Structure formats: structure tokens, C-alpha cells
Amino acid sequence: MRECGDRIRRERASPSSPRLVLRRVLVLSEGRQFREAAQALQKLGASSIAAAASDLPLDLLVEGLPHSAQLLETLFNKLIASGQRPNINAEQVVWQLVKLFSSLDDPTLKTKVFRLSKAILEYQPDFHRLLTQRRKSLDQAIQGLGSHGLMQDASGLTHLHSALKNELLRHIDAYKTALHRLDELHLVSSDSKKPVDASHQRLLNLHHHDVQQRLIDNKTILTILDKQALQQLRPLIETLATRVQNDKEALFCISQIKKLHPVDEQIPVAKLLMSFSKGCGALLELMQAPESPCNSEGYHSEPESDCDSGRDAVERYAALYYQSRPRALEALDSLPDLMHATQLKSKILFSVVVLAFRTCKSIREQKIREVFHVLKVDHPRIAPAQSLREETMRYLSASSDTFPLDDAENQVRSLVCDTLREYKCLEESAALKGYVREVTRAAWYLVNQVPPYELDTDFQTPVRMQSNKHQRHHSADRTSDMVRSYLWPGLHLQNICVYKAVVITGTT
Structure with a gap:
């Protein structure tokens, strides 16, 4: 340890020729003195930076992230300034950053790697497209993992394999019946391949009785085979093919992740995909940010706060669909009156969202009018009044978790139950009440954002x-x-x- 420290001190005092500067950077990097290494690298001129970049142990620097972020940022910025693009694998920096964002819960990580993310995007702009495509593939794979639910069958909701079995059995029975009927009607004989029976001249000489009998025979066979129940095999096969493709995409994404770092196969596939998608999204946000999200002291700027607020709002709305709606749908399935009313249940849950937004907007406007009335605001369109309106909405949004919304929830639930009075079970449904509460809370938060x-x-x-x-x-x-x-x-x-x-x- 003392020998390594002595080497670092000697390198700090070394001359600044390109060869010695590179040696100093290597020694300081081995000692994980990345800040000092960045300062040393800064001394290299534009003519020698490309050669130095090819000699730097990029794998070592990548493994040192986020601590080596300043050194890598200096390297890419100097390469950009020199206009040179040496043959180095800069992509590994991108995937290491994605890995860090997906696995680390470090609130300071964005601060540490922000400048590096901007530098590497400027060095190779195509990285933005690469990240966007990878994130899209991951999100599609996650969505595909959730597409293996129950299918609508003649008997109600069932598993795809059960629906396929039932459909195939129906086909087998229909085909056996049709074969038996063909034999009974003597429509197939040993000499049926003779063309004389189907000649154009003979067909035009048929009498009324012959045409009538032909119609009866063909209609009999058609009735057996052309049943609505027998039309579901093709959609079931297409669904099966889609599910096979979805699982192939999910496993392909996992194989791509395994190339970057070892994967614990005991962790659910969806969790792995979502964490990596989150990492891609976090890095994309840093690359797209117009300004640094926080300064060296760690204070967040307004753009990142707005971005976080917007992301939180959309995620709240998405959670209603992916979490609240499935729970409510499953609970409504247990109600005897609604067990087989699949479309009705979907419409109920859909209507709750629309009614909740409409009700929350109405209450918001009422509260704003009350504030204006108390403060004697007679001209709501002037600038101070608009500022007051925005601040009131921000307060209502900030207090959304504690703001009393019982009246709004009861109003939404009453509108649903009054419309469907024949379904008395809805009035006593705890699941519907809980779903209305979650949707109304989210709607209240969303309608009170500015904008x-x-x-x-x-x-x-x-x-x-x-x-x-x-x-x-x-x-x-x-x-x-x-x-x-x-x-x-x-x-x-x-x-x-x-x-x-x-x-x-x-x-x-």
C-alpha cells in the first residue's frame, strides 16, 4: 500500500509530456485516484488524446463507475474537442450506467454521472436511439409477460389450453358427425371422381327435384360444419402464437442482460426486465435534460423537479390500470350477478375513471371559487388571479393524500349504482368502494397539477x-x-x- 502511494506521489510530480501524462493517468487510475487522473488527462493536447484513449484500460474505468465518471467525462470531452473518434468500445460505458441505475438505489447517482451522460451522447449521438429501442423492447416484453391470462370461452373465462382442448373436441365431434352424415346421404361413392357427374351440360339439365335435393344435402352438411362455435380455433391459434412470440422476446431480453452482468435466475423475469428498463429510462432522462439536474452541492434544479413530478403523475395513472383495475375486476368476478358479465364489469371500471375525473374537476372549480370569494377576487382572468389559481391547485395537489374526498367518492359510486340499479350487489361491494377511492384520489391529484x-x-x-x-x-x-x-x-x-x-x- 505504501509503495502504491509513493508511486502516485511521484507521478503527480512528473513532467507533462504525452507519454508521461498517460503513464500518470494509468497509475492514478490503478490507485482509484480518478479525480487526479482526470486532471492529468486534461493536460493532453488534441493531437495526442486519440492515441492515449486507445491505450487507456477502458474496462477498468468502466468498472470504477460512478467514481470514475469525471475521468471518463474528461476523456470523451477531449475526444469531441479534437474531432477524433478512435476505435474504443464506448458502448460499454452506456450499459454500465444502465446497470447502475437499475441496481443501485442511490439518490446522488444522477449528480455523479450527469455530465458523463451528456458527454457520451455528444460523442456518439446514436446511443440515444440504441437506448430508446432497448427500453421499448423491454417494455414490450414486460407487457407480453402479462398477456397469458384467462380467455373468453363459451363457458366463460378459462385458460388458453383448456379453451384449445374444448375447441378441438368440438371440431372432432363435428367432423365425425359430418363424415357419418356424408355416408348416410351417399354423397361420396367409389366412382365419385368421374367428371361426367359434374359436367356443365349435366348440371344444366337438372330438374327441380334434383336441385331441391342437392340443396337439402349440402345444407345438412353445412349446418354441421358452419357453426359459430367452430370459428374460434383460428383466433385461439393466433393467441397461442402471440404468447409464444412474447415469451421468446422476454427470454431474448434476459439473454441480452446476461451479456452485461450475471443474472440470478431465481429473480422473477418481469422484475429483471423492469429494473433494466428503469435504468434505460433514467439514463435517457439525463441525456435529454437541457441542463444539469443538480449542481455540485447536490441541489436539484427546476427541470428535474418538473420531470419527476410529471413522471410521478403518469405513473399514478398507470398504476390504476395495471394494479387497481385487475384487483377490482377479480373481486367483481366473485359476485354471482356479475360472474359472466365480462363486458359489463369492464364498462363499470372504465366509467368510474371518467366519472371520477369529471367529479374532481367540478370540486376543484368549486374550491377555487370559494378562495376567490373569500379574497374578494372579482376579475379571475387577470394575472394575479391566475397566479392565485395555480397556487391553490398546487396546494390541493400537495394535500391530495389527506384532502377529504368522501363526498366525491360517494358521488361517483352513487352514479354507478343508480345507473345499474338491477345489480344490487354493487351497492354493498367493498371492492368497488375501494376501487372508487383509489381512482378518485389519483384523479384529484392529476386534475390539480399545473397545468x-x-x-x-x-x-x-x-x-x-x-x-x-x-x-x-x-x-x-x-x-x-x-x-x-x-x-x-x-x-x-x-x-x-x-x-x-x-x-x-x-x-x-
Whole structure:
């Protein structure tokens, strides 16, 4: 240890020729003195930085992240300034940063690597596209993992394999019946291949009785084979093929992650994919940020605060669909009156979201009017009044977890129950009450943001699916782009879609 320290002290006092500077950087890096190594590297000129970059142990520096961030940032900035692009594997820096964001819960990590993320993006702008594509693949794989749920069968919801078995049995029975009927009607004989029976001249000479009998025979066979129940095999096969592809994509993503670092196969696949997707997202946010999110003392700037607030708002809304809605749907399945009413249950949960937003907006406006009345604000459109409105909304948003919303929740639940009076079970359903409470809380938070979030209330059908505002449900017909129904409304911020509506596509 003393010998290593002596070497570092000697290198600090060394001359600044390119060869000795590089040697000093190597020695300081081996001793994990990355800040001093960055200062030494800064002395290299533009003509010698490319050669030095090729000799630097990039693997060692990457393993030293986030502590080596300043040294790597200096390296890439000097390469950018020199206009040179030596043959170094800069991509490994990107994936190491993604790994850190996915595995470390360090609130200071963004501060440590912010400048490095900007430098490496400027050094190779294509990294942004690479990260975006990888994150999209991960998110699609996560969504695919959740597409192995129950299927709608003639008997209700069931597993895909059970639905396939039932469908195949129905086909077998129908085919056996059709074969037996063909034999009974003597429609197939040993000489049926003779063309004379189907000649054009003979067909035009058939009498009324012959045509009538032919119609009866063909209609008999058609009735056996052309049943609505026998039309479900192809969609089931397509669903099976989709699920196979989804699992292939998920395992492919895991294999890509394994190339970066060892993976514990005891950890759920979805958890691994989500953590890595989170890492890609965090690094993309740093690359896209117009300014540093925090200064050297660790204070966060306004852009990152706004970004975090916006991300939190959208995540709250997404949690309603991915967490609250499935729990509520499962609970409503246990109600005898609603057990087989699949579409009705989906419409109930959808309506709660729309009603909650409408109710919360109404209450917000009422509270703002009360504030204006108390403060004698007679002109609500002047600048001070608009500032007061925004501050009031911010307060209502900040106090959303404790703000009394019992009246709003009761109003939403009453509207649903009054519309469906024949289903008395809804009035006593604790699951519906809990779902209304979660949705109303989230809606209250969203409508009180500045600027406020709005639901996309354009529920027109049929309409062609738009990739910028619709996402197809996993059970929908992927061969059709016509939207037939909505499972979940989209969310907009200043007329920009921040969460796509979940839709069912299909043909008429």
C-alpha cells in the first residue's frame, strides 16, 4: 500500500509530456485516484488524446463507475474537442450506467454521472436511439409477460389450453358427425371422381327435384360444419402464437442482460426486465435534460423537479390500470350477478375513471371559487388571479393524500349504482368502494397539477387505431386496426398524449 502511494506521489510530480501524462493517468487510475487522473488527462493536447484513449484500460474505468465518471467525462470531452473518434468500445460505458441505475438505489447517482451522460451522447449521438429501442423492447416484453391470462370461452373465462382442448373436441365431434352424415346421404361413392357427374351440360339439365335435393344435402352438411362455435380455433391459434412470440422476446431480453452482468435466475423475469428498463429510462432522462439536474452541492434544479413530478403523475395513472383495475375486476368476478358479465364489469371500471375525473374537476372549480370569494377576487382572468389559481391547485395537489374526498367518492359510486340499479350487489361491494377511492384520489391529484391533466374523452367507435394515442389490448385482434371498444381512457397534458388509451380492435 505504501509503495502504491509513493508511486502516485511521484507521478503527480512528473513532467507533462504525452507519454508521461498517460503513464500518470494509468497509475492514478490503478490507485482509484480518478479525480487526479482526470486532471492529468486534461493536460493532453488534441493531437495526442486519440492515441492515449486507445491505450487507456477502458474496462477498468468502466468498472470504477460512478467514481470514475469525471475521468471518463474528461476523456470523451477531449475526444469531441479534437474531432477524433478512435476505435474504443464506448458502448460499454452506456450499459454500465444502465446497470447502475437499475441496481443501485442511490439518490446522488444522477449528480455523479450527469455530465458523463451528456458527454457520451455528444460523442456518439446514436446511443440515444440504441437506448430508446432497448427500453421499448423491454417494455414490450414486460407487457407480453402479462398477456397469458384467462380467455373468453363459451363457458366463460378459462385458460388458453383448456379453451384449445374444448375447441378441438368440438371440431372432432363435428367432423365425425359430418363424415357419418356424408355416408348416410351417399354423397361420396367409389366412382365419385368421374367428371361426367359434374359436367356443365349435366348440371344444366337438372330438374327441380334434383336441385331441391342437392340443396337439402349440402345444407345438412353445412349446418354441421358452419357453426359459430367452430370459428374460434383460428383466433385461439393466433393467441397461442402471440404468447409464444412474447415469451421468446422476454427470454431474448434476459439473454441480452446476461451479456452485461450475471443474472440470478431465481429473480422473477418481469422484475429483471423492469429494473433494466428503469435504468434505460433514467439514463435517457439525463441525456435529454437541457441542463444539469443538480449542481455540485447536490441541489436539484427546476427541470428535474418538473420531470419527476410529471413522471410521478403518469405513473399514478398507470398504476390504476395495471394494479387497481385487475384487483377490482377479480373481486367483481366473485359476485354471482356479475360472474359472466365480462363486458359489463369492464364498462363499470372504465366509467368510474371518467366519472371520477369529471367529479374532481367540478370540486376543484368549486374550491377555487370559494378562495376567490373569500379574497374578494372579482376579475379571475387577470394575472394575479391566475397566479392565485395555480397556487391553490398546487396546494390541493400537495394535500391530495389527506384532502377529504368522501363526498366525491360517494358521488361517483352513487352514479354507478343508480345507473345499474338491477345489480344490487354493487351497492354493498367493498371492492368497488375501494376501487372508487383509489381512482378518485389519483384523479384529484392529476386534475390539480399545473397545468392539469385531462382525460381523452374521444371514445368514438369504430375508428382507425392511432399509434400516438392508442395501445392495443393483448386480447384484441392484431390483424385489425379498427377500434371497437375502449378498456381504459388515455391521459393528456396540454393536448399531448402522455398515456395511451387501451383499446380492443377487431372486425365487425
